[in-house]
Amino acid sequence: xxxxxxxxxxxxxxxxxxxxxxxxxxxxxxxxxxxxxxxxxxxxxxxxxxxxxxxxxxxxxxxxxxxxxxxxxxxxxxxxxxxxxxxxxxxxxxxxxxxxxxxxxxxxxxxxxxxxxxxxxxxxxxxxxxxxxxxxxxxxxxxxxxxxxxxxxxxxxxxxxxxxxxxxxxxxxxxxxxxxxxxxxxxxxxxxxxxxxxxxxxxxxxxxxxxxxxxxxxxxxxxxxxxxxxxxxxxxxxxxxxxxxxxxxxxxxxxxxxxxxxxxxxxxxxxxxxxxxxxxxxxxxxxxxxxxxxxxx
Amino acid sequence: xxxxxxxxxxxxxxxxxxxxxxxxxxxxxxxxxxxxxxxxxxxxxxxxxxxxxxxxxxxxxxxxxxxxxxxxxxxxxxxxxxxxxxxxxxxxxxxxxxxxxxxxxxxxxxxxxxxxxxxxxxxxxxxxxxxxxxxxxxxxxxxxxxxxxxxxxxxxxxxxxxxxxxxxxxxxxxxxxxxxxxxxxxxxxxxxxxxxxxxxxxxxxxxxxxxxxxxxxxxxxxxxxxxxxxxxxxxxxxxxxxxxxxxxxxxxxxxxxxxxxxxxxxxxxxxxxxxxxxxxxxxxxxxxxxxxxxxxx
Numbered sequence: 265x266x267x268x269x270x271x272x273x274x275x276x277x278x279x280x281x282x283x284x285x286x287x288x289x290x291x292x293x294x295x296x297x298x299x300x301x302x303x304x305x306x307x308x309x310x311x312x313x314x315x316x317x318x319x320x321x322x323x324x325x326x327x328x329x330x331x332x333x334x335x336x337x338x339x340x341x342x343x344x345x346x347x348x349x350x351x352x353x354x355x356x357x358x359x360x361x362x363x364x365x366x367x368x369x370x371x372x373x374x375x376x377x378x379x380x381x382x383x384x385x386x387x388x389x390x391x392x393x394x395x396x397x398x399x400x401x402x403x404x405x406x407x408x409x410x411x412x413x414x415x416x417x418x419x420x421x422x423x424x425x426x427x428x429x430x431x432x433x434x435x436x437x438x439x440x441x442x443x444x445x446x447x448x449x450x451x452x453x454x455x456x457x458x459x460x461x462x463x464x465x466x467x468x469x470x471x472x473x474x475x476x477x478x479x480x481x482x483x484x485x486x487x488x489x490x491x492x493x494x495x496x497x498x499x500x501x502x503x504x505x506x507x508x509x510x511x512x513x514x515x516x517x518x519x520x521x522x523x524x525x526x527x528x529x530x531x532x533x534x535x536x537x538x539x540x541x542x543x544x545x546x547x548x549x550x551x552x553x554x555x556x557x558x559x560x561x
Numbered sequence: 562x563x564x565x566x567x568x569x570x571x572x573x574x575x576x577x578x579x580x581x582x583x584x585x586x587x588x589x590x591x592x593x594x595x596x597x598x599x600x601x602x603x604x605x606x607x608x609x610x611x612x613x614x615x616x617x618x619x620x621x622x623x624x625x626x627x628x629x630x631x632x633x634x635x636x637x638x639x640x641x642x643x644x645x646x647x648x649x650x651x652x653x654x655x656x657x658x659x660x661x662x663x664x665x666x667x668x669x670x671x672x673x674x675x676x677x678x679x680x681x682x683x684x685x686x687x688x689x690x691x692x693x694x695x696x697x698x699x700x701x702x703x704x705x706x707x708x709x710x711x712x713x714x715x716x717x718x719x720x721x722x723x724x725x726x727x728x729x730x731x732x733x734x735x736x737x738x739x740x741x742x743x744x745x746x747x748x749x750x751x752x753x754x755x756x757x758x759x760x761x762x763x764x765x766x767x768x769x770x771x772x773x774x775x776x777x778x779x780x781x782x783x784x785x786x787x788x789x790x791x792x793x794x795x796x797x798x799x800x801x802x803x804x805x806x807x808x809x810x811x812x813x814x815x816x817x818x819x820x821x822x823x824x825x826x827x828x829x830x831x832x833x834x835x836x837x838x839x840x841x842x843x844x845x846x847x848x849x850x851x852x853x854x855x856x857x858x
Contacts, residue, residue: 458755459853471853475846549772549846556756556768 266291267424268337268360270327270349272299274392275365276340277400279408281310282430284320291334293327295345300324302397309399332357336424339364343528346371355379361417363410367449368528369442375413382415385438387445391510404510407431411438443487447496448503449529450483451476453514454550457524457557460515464508467501476500478546486537486544518557526554563588564721565634565657567624567646569596571689572662573637574697576705578607579727581617588631590624592642597621599694606696629654633721636661640825643668652676658714660707664746665825666739672710679712682735684742688807701807704728708735740784744793745800746826747780748773750811751847754821754854757812761805764798773797775843783834783841815854823851 265288269280272294280290294300303324310318330351339349343366352362361382364371375383391404408425410432412418418434426432435441452463455476459465466472480497484490517524530551537544562585566577569591577587591597600621607615627648636646640663649659658679661668672680688701705722707729709715715731723729732738749760752773756762763769777794781787814821827848834841 458850469853469856471849471856475849475853545842546846549843552768552772553755553850556766556772559766559768 265289265336265424266334268293268330268332268334270330270337270339271295271341271345272303272324272397273340273342274394274400275388275390276338277308277394277398278310278390278392278402279338279340279365279425280322281308281318281320281400282427283425284308284322286425286427286430288424290322292322292324293330294324295327297326299397300326306398311395311399311401313403313405332360334360336361336420337363339366342366343368343371343525346374349374352378352380361415361420363417363421364413365408366528367445367525368532369446370528370532372413372442378414380414382417383413384410384418384421385413385442386410386421387441404507407433409433409435409441411435411441413438443489444496444499446529446532447480447483447487447489448500450533450547451479451500452504453512453524454526454530454554455479456512457514457518458550458553460519462508463504463510463512467504475546475550479550482537482542482544482547483533486533486540486542514554518554521560523558524554526551526558530554562586562633562721563631565590565627565629565631567627567634567636568592568638568642569600569621569694570637570639571691571697572685572687573635574605574691574695575607575687575689575699576635576637576662576722577619578605578615578617578697579724580722581605581619583722583724583727585721587619589619589621590627591621592624594623596694597623603695608692608696608698610700610702629657631657633658633717634660636663639663640665640668640822643671646671649675649677658712658717660714660718661710662705663825664742664822665829666743667825667829669710669739675711677711679714680710681707681715681718682710682739683707683718684738701804704730706730706732706738708732708738710735740786741793741796743826743829744777744780744784744786745797747830747844748776748797749801750809750821751823751827751851752776753809754811754815755847755850757816759805760801760807760809764801772843772847776847779834779839779841779844780830783830783837783839811851815851818857821851821855823848823855827851 267283267288267290269276269290270293272292280292283290307319307321337360339362358379363384363386365386365388387409389406393401393403395401410418410421422432422434466476514524530547533547534551564580564585564587566573566587567590569589577589580587600619604616604618634657636659655676660681660683662683662685684706686703690698690700692698707715707718719729719731763773811821827844830844
């Protein structure tokens, strides 16, 4: 089956590779015609942590040619680019089933404005780094969680995507799924970026741990997840331990001089806190500090 | 005249060099006999920003041999080592006139416990880096401000120390002098260390500037310097501009993996804030962040 993939970034390429490997036909919609051309000619080069390489052929088109041919379509553009996809609001795409894979929660407003009957959201727990137009390095193997946001297509998505070497699970509660990911991101990412340490040090370094606890308390309060405090805190510590040597995406952005995703993570928490008159001093401070790191003179 | 200098760090060596150059006889008291021996054999090597070198002979002894022979004595050990000088409380040193050159204000308690009739404090606006046992790099030319803490010896100190190429001025109000320096340190040092930027970027980077303003407001409130707000803020901005390319001592400590002076700067502000029931969330956060950077696993 042909499956659309809007977005030719690291996650778009990674998913397309596994789709192809598992018998589907990905059609990648890229921002530039140059990347589409390159992908059509060269396929996707996949590299795992042991530096083993594999290559698959794929179809690619520029996103401006998107016509909604594929009944199922994954949206893997960055949170910050989601507004560029306004054309999905067209009724002619009503019957397409979309799966959105953005970080954070600021894309939810956009999803609410869409006419489709079937919309799913997912969180990606893989580490992947794009390397040129068509190469992706699979830095950390994880899984994808999918949940229906509107309609009930999550199990279909699991059927399309899941494979032994590429686990995909369906979750019942999309809100809980996204919120838990957001809590983890809000607690780990800015702090590792500011302190320039791998995830594991957040629990070894008593001062880092104390700041992370403050961020955690503010975040669960804002997201109204207090009832699960103990469990979520445990989950956060386990995540730090399991990804002990990982350098977070935000840390990588700071180190490589790229803009971070602070707006769609901590910025979103602060926005919601404001709306509900909750004070979040620690989040505010982390936000400003990462913004200062983002600043280019 | 022989002048004692307790502490063979960057500032101790720098001052001893200029004392000698200006016709006095410094006697340096070092923590280790090894350094004293080395200084006696090799003298002080002074290097300026244009890498011009000069060398002077000096006398040096291990601080355990200190007997208070010199009527005037400079104390240039680090803030954190001041308690090691408990022996100065001995009445036999009552007539010696001391000049203390520590950063921050936490040495003031120690000064209050001393029996001497003449105690001065000073702030050093030079940039200096020690290089081995006996070499000092003069990275930034500035001046030394001196003020009488007890008795009235500041003008004598100006007479001893001042030279055209080594300006020393007397200040009337020791408290104001130390507090102003502390405000500057509390606003510039931790923030440049966390963001890893030179002083000048604190005013160019709008987010950094906003955090610095918060630190400033908290600090002047705690030190009861609000009446001078406008002037002090202006002074802080001018200092950042004048030392635009400087990397603060705290940033250098973080970069070279040394312990920072955060306890005697921001730690002192927090301590005073606690005693007076003032909330200083931004200072608290900076304190924890720098402590996390200081942490060694």
